[in-house]
Amino acid sequence: xHKLYSYSLIKLIIKLFLxxxxxxxxxxxxxxxxxxxxxxxxxxxxxxxxKFNYNYQKELIKKFEVEEKQSSFMTCxxxxxxxxxxxxxxxxxxxxxxxxxxxxFYLHLKKKFKNIKxxxxxxxxxxxxxxxxxxxxxxxxxxxxxNISEVYNGQYDFVNFGSSIQYFNNYEDFLNKITSNKNKYxxxxxxxxxxxxxxxxxxxxxxxxxxxxxxxxxxxxxxxDYLYNILFKQDYILLFEKKNTTDVINFNNFNNLLKVxxxxxxxxxxxx
Numbered sequence: 001x002h003k004l005y006s007y008s009l010i011k012l013i014i015k016l017f018l019x020x021x022x023x024x025x026x027x028x029x030x031x032x033x034x035x036x037x038x039x040x041x042x043x044x045x046x047x048x049x050x051k052f053n054y055n056y057q058k059e060l061i062k063k064f065e066v067e068e069k070q071s072s073f074m075t076c077x078x079x080x081x082x083x084x085x086x087x088x089x090x091x092x093x094x095x096x097x098x099x100x101x102x103x104x105f106y107l108h109l110k111k112k113f114k115n116i117k118x119x120x121x122x123x124x125x126x127x128x129x130x131x132x133x134x135x136x137x138x139x140x141x142x143x144x145x146x147n148i149s150e151v152y153n154g155q156y157d158f159v160n161f162g163s164s165i166q167y168f169n170n171y172e173d174f175l176n177k178i179t180s181n182k183n184k185y186x187x188x189x190x191x192x193x194x195x196x197x198x199x200x201x202x203x204x205x206x207x208x209x210x211x212x213x214x215x216x217x218x219x220x221x222x223x224x225d226y227l228y229n230i231l232f233k234q235d236y237i238l239l240f241e242k243k244n245t246t247d248v249i250n251f252n253n254f255n256n257l258l259k260v261x262x263x264x265x266x267x268x269x270x271x272x
Contacts, residue, residue, distance in 0.1 A: 037207055054129050074105060076162065098164055118142065152177045185267065185268070
């Protein structure tokens with residue numbers, strides 16, 4: 001049987017007939033690599049289709065009303081603790097969530113920081129859902145950015161890239177513009193990156209993401225030195241970098257291609 005065909009059959013069986021906890025274990029067994037190298041130079045159009053619909057967001061709100069905390073998964077579960085080291089409970093500050101997609105994260109932030117001004121920027125289809133949620137649940141402090149110029153022209157105390165920058169086809173231009181303003185902190189969580197002296201990999205490589213079947217995404221794994229220099233040139237300093245522990249990703253299939261491949265959380269601060 002052809003290898004690709006057999007994988008597709010395995011995926012279909014996993015999807016249709018098995019309980020969720022068994023699906024998770026089997027996915028790790030059959031698909032031990034999250035990311036597969038490709039020969040692409042840029043990300044395909046219509047990449048990363050949004051999968052969280054209105055009812056999903058509504059259920060998150062209902063669950064938050066009972067549990068009074070975020071229940072959905074995020075790539076940095078200690079983000080609020082991190083924010084608490086920089087801002088007090090009643091302090092006024094602005095927070096830009098680039099790639100934010102879970103409404104209960106916003107609700108949890110508002111509970112922990114009563115004067116936070118929260119902004120979210122994402123794909124149009126998800127923002128349309130957020131507009132409806134905002135209206136239906138009277139979330140007056142939910143600030144939805146649908147025009148990218150507002151991201152570039154605004155000034156935010158904290159900019160959060162929650163495992164998102166690697167899905168931007170124009171990530172260089174986006175970062176150059178957002179770092180040119182007086183945004184104090186920039187934080188990347190769940191960031192796949194590598195070190196390499198090979199001129200063919202001086203910026204990035206495009207990989208296929210296969211761990212979220214049946215959805216197939218493409219993303220960049222970024223050259224760490226190149227990425228960091230974008231921020232250093234705009235007078236940012238590195239506050240910390242550490243391994244992201246929300247998942248264990250096997251990068252062994254990159255051993256013959258790149259020197260070091262990591263999945264990290266990284267934070268920068270603007271020098272004024």
